[in-house]
Amino acid sequence: MAVHAAQPDTTRVLVVGEDAGTTEERVRELRRQGYYARSVDTGAEALSAHQQSDLVLLDLDLPDIDGIEVCRSIREAGDKPIISVTARNTELDRVLALQAGADDCVVTSCGAREMLARIEAVLRRARPRPEPPRALCLGPLRIDSGTREVRLHERPVNVTAKEFELLHALAATPESVISRRELMARVWETTWADSSRTIDTHVRSLRAKLGAHSWIITVRGVGYRMGQG
Numbered sequence: 001m002a003v004h005a006a007q008p009d010t011t012r013v014l015v016v017g018e019d020a021g022t023t024e025e026r027v028r029e030l031r032r033q034g035y036y037a038r039s040v041d042t043g044a045e046a047l048s049a050h051q052q053s054d055l056v057l058l059d060l061d062l063p064d065i066d067g068i069e070v071c072r073s074i075r076e077a078g079d080k081p082i083i084s085v086t087a088r089n090t091e092l093d094r095v096l097a098l099q100a101g102a103d104d105c106v107v108t109s110c111g112a113r114e115m116l117a118r119i120e121a122v123l124r125r126a127r128p129r130p131e132p133p134r135a136l137c138l139g140p141l142r143i144d145s146g147t148r149e150v151r152l153h154e155r156p157v158n159v160t161a162k163e164f165e166l167l168h169a170l171a172a173t174p175e176s177v178i179s180r181r182e183l184m185a186r187v188w189e190t191t192w193a194d195s196s197r198t199i200d201t202h203v204r205s206l207r208a209k210l211g212a213h214s215w216i217i218t219v220r221g222v223g224y225r226m227g228q229g
Helices: 020-032 043-052 067-077 091-099 112-126 161-172 180-188 193-210
Strands: 012-016 036-040 055-059 082-086 104-107 135-138 141-144 149-152 155-157 216-219 223-226
Touching (some): 020 055, 020 112, 067 082, 067 091, 082 091, 082 112, 091 104, 104 112, 141 161, 180 193
Parallel strands (some): 012 036
Antiparallel strands (some): 141 149
């Protein structure tokens, strides 16, 4: 079988297992889903090849080295995601695999769709989330989440902590209407309907401080959205 080089942005999966038919089937399915996948059938090969992969799908039943030890060695080498595969669906097997460093543990009979879903879930947890921008800029209005400062035309606007959080929540998605209930949950961590008057008070205060009603627009019967001043 020809082995093609992985594209720079393609996730590389190493499939480790003694059963050639099973591992090749997993490799084919992974390739169909857009992953770069290759397989090895021994623990020694896994320990040699895992550095060139982004995720290891590791069958614990190997012919040369105990799979738990292979898992532990890969984990000691770094934080690469590992999904262990065991033929025995027992709590002890799962606990041992997780204690050895596996991020997830599935049984050999796991279907292709579930296996792919688990791979995607582990990769989501492993990939660092991009940091949100420290400052939101809407024309002359600048809202800095790092310093918690609001500036309009480069001049500071003195806002309270809750006014800042309310303004930031609206400015983070300026094209969206945010309901009163959602704003109460985000800013005041409550959904009490009668507390929504608190929002009106803070909106009036922000409008006065920003000098224009059009910075915060009321969507009648729904909530608020950002305007352009």
